[in-house]
Amino acid sequence: xxxxxxxxxxxxFRSRGFDFVSFAFTSLTGLATLFxxxxxxxxxxxxxxxxxxxFSWRFLTGSADQDMFDVNKAGVLPMVIGTALRVLVMTxxxxxxxxxxxxxxTEYAQSTALTTRIIRGAVNNLAGVPSIVFGLFxxxxxxxxxxxxxxxxxxxxxxxxxxxxxxSLTLSVMTLPLVIVATEESLRAIxxxxxxxxxxxxxxxxxTIIKIVVPEALPGILTxxxxxxGRAGGEVAPILFTxxxxxxxxxxxxxxxxxxxxxxxxxxxxxxSPDIEKTRPILFATVLALLLLTLSLNLVAVIVRxxxxxxxxxxx
Amino acid sequence: xxxxxxxxVTLNTVKPTVGAGEPLITSEQVNLYYGTSHALKGISVTxxxxxxxxxxxxxxxxxxxxxxxxxxxxxxxxxxxxxxSIKIGGQDIYSKDVDVIELRKRIGMxxxxxxxxxxxxxENIAYGLKLHGMKAKSDLDSxxxxxxxxxxxxxxVKDRLHxxxxxxxxxxxxxxxxxxxxxxxxxILLMDEPASALDPIATAKIEELILELxxxxxxxxxxxxxxxxxxxSDYTAFFYLGELVEFDTTAKIFTNPSKRQTExxxxxxxG
Numbered sequence: 001x002x003x004x005x006x007x008x009x010x011x012x013f014r015s016r017g018f019d020f021v022s023f024a025f026t027s028l029t030g031l032a033t034l035f036x037x038x039x040x041x042x043x044x045x046x047x048x049x050x051x052x053x054x055f056s057w058r059f060l061t062g063s064a065d066q067d068m069f070d071v072n073k074a075g076v077l078p079m080v081i082g083t084a085l086r087v088l089v090m091t092x093x094x095x096x097x098x099x100x101x102x103x104x105x106t107e108y109a110q111s112t113a114l115t116t117r118i119i120r121g122a123v124n125n126l127a128g129v130p131s132i133v134f135g136l137f138x139x140x141x142x143x144x145x146x147x148x149x150x151x152x153x154x155x156x157x158x159x160x161x162x163x164x165x166x167x168s169l170t171l172s173v174m175t176l177p178l179v180i181v182a183t184e185e186s187l188r189a190i191x192x193x194x195x196x197x198x199x200x201x202x203x204x205x206x207x208t209i210i211k212i213v214v215p216e217a218l219p220g221i222l223t224x225x226x227x228x229x230g231r232a233g234g235e236v237a238p239i240l241f242t243x244x245x246x247x248x249x250x251x252x253x254x255x256x257x258x259x260x261x262x263x264x265x266x267x268x269x270x271x272x273s274p275d276i277e278k279t280r281p282i283l284f285a286t287v288l289a290l291l292l293l294t295l296s297l298n299l300v301a302v303i304v305r306x307x308x309x310x311x312x313x314x315x316x
Numbered sequence: 317x318x319x320x321x322x323x324x325v326t327l328n329t330v331k332p333t334v335g336a337g338e339p340l341i342t343s344e345q346v347n348l349y350y351g352t353s354h355a356l357k358g359i360s361v362t363x364x365x366x367x368x369x370x371x372x373x374x375x376x377x378x379x380x381x382x383x384x385x386x387x388x389x390x391x392x393x394x395x396x397x398x399x400x401s402i403k404i405g406g407q408d409i410y411s412k413d414v415d416v417i418e419l420r421k422r423i424g425m426x427x428x429x430x431x432x433x434x435x436x437x438x439e440n441i442a443y444g445l446k447l448h449g450m451k452a453k454s455d456l457d458s459x460x461x462x463x464x465x466x467x468x469x470x471x472x473v474k475d476r477l478h479x480x481x482x483x484x485x486x487x488x489x490x491x492x493x494x495x496x497x498x499x500x501x502x503x504i505l506l507m508d509e510p511a512s513a514l515d516p517i518a519t520a521k522i523e524e525l526i527l528e529l530x531x532x533x534x535x536x537x538x539x540x541x542x543x544x545x546x547x548x549s550d551y552t553a554f555f556y557l558g559e560l561v562e563f564d565t566t567a568k569i570f571t572n573p574s575k576r577q578t579e580x581x582x583x584x585x586x587g
Contacts, residue, residue, distance in 0.1 A: 110394060191431065193429055194434075196389065196427060197427065197431040197432075197433065197496075198433070198443075199389070199420065200387060200389065201420065201421075201424075201443065201496065202418070202419075202420040202421035202444065203417075203444075204417055207447060216434060313482070
């Protein structure tokens, strides 16, 4: 009898009471998540609430009017096209350059070497530069230096003026760190065994990188692309001096044309309107168009990534 | 290869023994350093053609490092420095005019952790073939089948060649890696603990396969499993602390070794 009681007291599984610390921490993580979701919900609800009445098919596909502050005439098609174009052109530049840089840093450079650490530091610093500085850099470097350089002192500048090309290049410099870091992370996550297996079969380093390493890192590369698109979609400062136009009668025909932009248009509507109250519905509807555009560009990238992942699992 | 200074010659030199086969791999006074740490100390050994040679010894004794010298996988590590000479088929593989790509084509390797490419079973084997210029689909098809048969995997996977290799079991993956290695028809097959992560049944299959492969290939296998070494190898080399303590026929090493250290290790008294 006495032995059983001793045993029972040694193996005691009864609860010691309420674990307040665990409860508090769990609640805290939940609350933090809720807060973020709440802020996002408020922003989206606000935009939809105020913009919905103006947001229509006519608004989305209508051309911009000289009188851009008139609710009945305003259309955003040129801005939608301009914004989509500058984001796509940026992607074309930033993904290859970012991937090649990341491949150099992870596959070729000695990770402890001073130059490698300097390059890494420079990439991280690039991510911290304010976007207006990129805008000024784009104006100074791409337009004045490269553009004017190509023009070679022609009286009528063809290259040396704000254009989609220069705005996109400026944005790609800005988003380069996102692609580099995302690609580097996915390259480093690849087991060294895969590289060894390829090299041991007599593949060169280049063949190994092109046929084994980069395909394996493709989902990570696409994640970098998604981040870059998301970041660049709503940016105004970098394109302010490098390509965005206040008003254009026609749609852009070539990469050397200027363009109208959704983000810049929001800025115009909120600062240049003679009657803020009247313009507000257009403003919110434009923001809504911008949100939808960024969302659908991201969606395309997410779908592509999902398909790549599925294909990789299937083994082709 | 740098000339060997007398200070690097260790006292523990083992007389190279050559068996019935022609000598294929000859190493002379191989020293290897990882930075300042001296990982291989004056290894001299001669391995015969179409023999299975087992490298045994406790962890960190240098056996895997030595194995990786034969296909120059150690080149991938920046801090590695090697002195001495390794000749394969009479040619110094560390001499300047050696193309390491050509070398690795002729010397296949199977790793401890099975590492199939995240591609289909077919593509895993076709990868090496395509690298080396095989293009015709009929050639690829027949070589893939041949290699899978050679690795005793064909019957298990013939109906799902185009599904992912990642869906195979651990033992099947390792046999796929062997099939991939033999597909490009190397002379020598290096195996770095190929069965250490497998269950006894899968291990038995790999061992059976090695005995079969021995007819066509010269095999060097690193293993921690003494019974495995005894079962499959013709010759055994015992390494300890970066030195080659003893190299002889497997029968001799396991029944009547001439060094005390070897005896202690194979009987399980240390290590």
